[in-house]
Amino acid sequence: MTTKGMLTSSSLENPWARTLDSLKRTWYKFSRNWLSVLGLVMVVTIFFLAVFAPYVAPYPQHSGKFVDFKSKNQPPSWQHLMGTDTIGRDILSRIIFAFRNALLMAIVVLAISVPFGTLTGLTAGYYSGTWVETVIMRVTDVFISIPPIILALSIAAMLKPTLMNSMIAVTVSWWPWYTRITYSLASSIKNEYYVQAAELTGASKIYILFREILPNCSSSLLTKMALDVGWVTLVGAALSFVGLGEQPPKPALGTMIAEGVERMPTQWWIALFPALAIMFVVLGFNLFGDGIRDALSPEEA
Amino acid sequence: MRLGPFVLRRLAISIFVLFGLSILIFLIARIVPGDPARMALGPRAPVDVVERLRQQMHLDRPLLEQYGLWLWEVAHGNLGDSLVTRRPVKQDIREFFPATLELVGLTAIFIIVGGISLGVISARYANTWFDNVVRLFSYLGIVTPAFAWAVILMLLFGFVWHIFPTYGRLTEGVIPPVTITGMYTIDSLLNGRFDLFWDAFMHLILPAIALALPPMSQAARITRSSMADNQNKDCIASMIAYGVPNRVVTGKYLLKPSLISPITVMALDIAATFGYAFMVEKIFGFPGLARYGIQVMLNKDVNAIVGVVMVLGVVFITLNIVVDIIVAYLDPRIRLLGRNV
Numbered sequence: 280m281t282t283k284g285m286l287t288s289s290s291l292e293n294p295w296a297r298t299l300d301s302l303k304r305t306w307y308k309f310s311r312n313w314l315s316v317l318g319l320v321m322v323v324t325i326f327f328l329a330v331f332a333p334y335v336a337p338y339p340q341h342s343g344k345f346v347d348f349k350s351k352n353q354p355p356s357w358q359h360l361m362g363t364d365t366i367g368r369d370i371l372s373r374i375i376f377a378f379r380n381a382l383l384m385a386i387v388v389l390a391i392s393v394p395f396g397t398l399t400g401l402t403a404g405y406y407s408g409t410w411v412e413t414v415i416m417r418v419t420d421v422f423i424s425i426p427p428i429i430l431a432l433s434i435a436a437m438l439k440p441t442l443m444n445s446m447i448a449v450t451v452s453w454w455p456w457y458t459r460i461t462y463s464l465a466s467s468i469k470n471e472y473y474v475q476a477a478e479l480t481g482a483s484k485i486y487i488l489f490r491e492i493l494p495n496c497s498s499s500l501l502t503k504m505a506l507d508v509g510w511v512t513l514v515g516a517a518l519s520f521v522g523l524g525e526q527p528p529k530p531a532l533g534t535m536i537a538e539g540v541e542r543m544p545t546q547w548w549i550a551l552f553p554a555l556a557i558m559f560v561v562l563g564f565n566l567f568g569d570g571i572r573d574a575l576s577p578e579e580a
Numbered sequence: 581m582r583l584g585p586f587v588l589r590r591l592a593i594s595i596f597v598l599f600g601l602s603i604l605i606f607l608i609a610r611i612v613p614g615d616p617a618r619m620a621l622g623p624r625a626p627v628d629v630v631e632r633l634r635q636q637m638h639l640d641r642p643l644l645e646q647y648g649l650w651l652w653e654v655a656h657g658n659l660g661d662s663l664v665t666r667r668p669v670k671q672d673i674r675e676f677f678p679a680t681l682e683l684v685g686l687t688a689i690f691i692i693v694g695g696i697s698l699g700v701i702s703a704r705y706a707n708t709w710f711d712n713v714v715r716l717f718s719y720l721g722i723v724t725p726a727f728a729w730a731v732i733l734m735l736l737f738g739f740v741w742h743i744f745p746t747y748g749r750l751t752e753g754v755i756p757p758v759t760i761t762g763m764y765t766i767d768s769l770l771n772g773r774f775d776l777f778w779d780a781f782m783h784l785i786l787p788a789i790a791l792a793l794p795p796m797s798q799a800a801r802i803t804r805s806s807m808a809d810n811q812n813k814d815c816i817a818s819m820i821a822y823g824v825p826n827r828v829v830t831g832k833y834l835l836k837p838s839l840i841s842p843i844t845v846m847a848l849d850i851a852a853t854f855g856y857a858f859m860v861e862k863i864f865g866f867p868g869l870a871r872y873g874i875q876v877m878l879n880k881d882v883n884a885i886v887g888v889v890m891v892l893g894v895v896f897i898t899l900n901i902v903v904d905i906i907v908a909y910l911d912p913r914i915r916l917l918g919r920n921v
Binding site for chain 1: 596597598600601603604605608609612719720722723724725727728731732734735738739746848851852854855856858859862863873874876877878880882885886888889892893896897
């Protein structure tokens with residue numbers, strides 16, 4: 280964290296001013312790299328489009344059941360910037376609405392797997408060398424014995440194909456990676472002098488875990504979270520590509536690509552633009568995440 | 581070299597993990613709401629037929645007994661019958677797996693050769709225009725998923741340049757080679773049919789590139805950064821000062837320790853390729869495990885899903901053991917002390 284730097288006199292008195300101070304310093308470091316700022320702009324754009332989809336999408340009614348055979352399979356034009364699909368729906372509008380579920384999925388998956396993974400990882404790391412560590416980490420080993428995409432695909436396959444179930448599938452295959460990263464951080468941090476000092480002065484286990492160890496894992500965890508929004512979107516799209524996820528007529532990026540692939544290469548826009556949209560999301564959150572990593576790492580100025 | 585005990589221990593751990601994986605996937609298959617037998621037969625099947633299938637699948641027994649029976653069957657090489665195709669899952673997998681294996685194999689070659697060589701050259705010429713171009717493209721490569729690459733490549737080669745075929749495993753109308761391994765490229769070579777080999781190989785190129793680009797870029801980036809880290813070490817500087825030829829320094833003393841992290845990452849990525857192969861195969865109309873996998877997934881064919889996952893689990897765990905052996909060979913600390921650094 281950046282609290283190590285200079286502290287102005289006002290910041291010593293007022294904790295709010297101190298937070299503001301460290302935020303300012305983080306922002307300064309973050310904004311040094313124009314790629315990070317570009318990432319931030321992309322992330323904000325995605326969130327903006329998702330939240331205000333009904334107002335910004337050119338044809339909001341095209342996000343659901345809508346059929347207009349007169350204007351089907353139209354190439355990109357000024358009326359339809361990204362063309363229309365096989366039953367005449369505006370692809371740009373559908374992409375904007377698809378961002379909603381993609382982001383919702385990423386948020387739900389991370390909101391469950393990050394606390395759970397962090398908690399198990401912290402515990403296993405702090406109690407490393409005991410049976411607690413053995414149990415938690417061996418269970419984790421089993422979960423990460425196959426790549427998350429395959430585990431998520433197979434779990435989603437056995438459930439009913441809905442958005443909710445695809446979220447469950449991705450969450451189940453995602454948390455162990457947070458356990459793993461927190462575990463490796465916590466098991467080395469617990470040997471630091473400040474943790475031993477806290478133990479000697481009789482601090483409670485809860486205090487040590489959450490106030491001494493966790494804050495020192497937070498920069499790695501935050502970076503991973505920012506990157507993971509993109510990756511969860513990607514895996515979610517992979518699930519909906521196979522047909523496991525949000526069901527038509529609701530838009531999902533993967534489903535749109537799968538539909539478009541059947542029309543390749545003549546009606547290329549149906550598949551290409553949703554694919555580019557996924558690329559945009561992953562790229563945005565990657566640039567943003569790398570920026571956060573640079574801004575929060577203490578060594579680099 | 582004391583690789584023997586090291587490999588043995590790794591093998592023991594892997595068997596444990598495989599057991600865990602089987603329990604996990606079996607549990608998920610059984611605790612899922614809904615009756616697998618009913619789902620397989622459809623909502624209109626008569627009750628007694630469903631009941632018979634339930635008994636056949638041992639669904640009426642307690643969970644632990646079910647697992648025991650299932651494990652017994654698996655130990656005898658029997659993964660159960662597919663609930664959709666009505667054939668043994670093993671037979672289905674044997675039919676569809678070689679095509680995917682062939683594709684993933686070529687992908688792995690692209691990832692390893694492309695990733696490492698790009699990374700090494702990039703590190704060798706660090707901060708030159710070449711390095712910058714590679715870094716930019718590796719970033720783009722990482723963030724673009726395999727199926728997006730598939731769409732882009734298909735567009736370029738199906739629409740603009742007709743160099744590579746964009747559909748299927750062989751040109752339409754061509755009779756596939758006599759089945760020996762099930763992999764067309766190898767079978768045709770064994771049959772001495774070089775024309776067939778060329779045809780099958782050309783059909784593999786585009787899907788393999790689409791699958792390889794993201795992990796290859798990742799490998800290039802990691803290789804470059806770990807090479808760059810090691811380049812600044814004192815031991816390397818002293819080696820250069822002693823007049824050891826550049827080729828030896830790079831090829832032997834720099835490359836060996838720098839390959840450890842890229843190799844570990846590449847193993848994970850190559851295994852994940854099986855997952856992304858589902859999509860890429862569908863886009864290129866490549867009849868591999870994907871078509872089968874998607875079909876069984878959408879039909880809730882529990883036995884087949886469990887079978888496919890177990891096969892992929894074995895592949896991945898084997899891959900990991902191979903990686904551990906390579907890493908142990910590269911890093912004497914692991915080999916001699918048996919410790920993960």
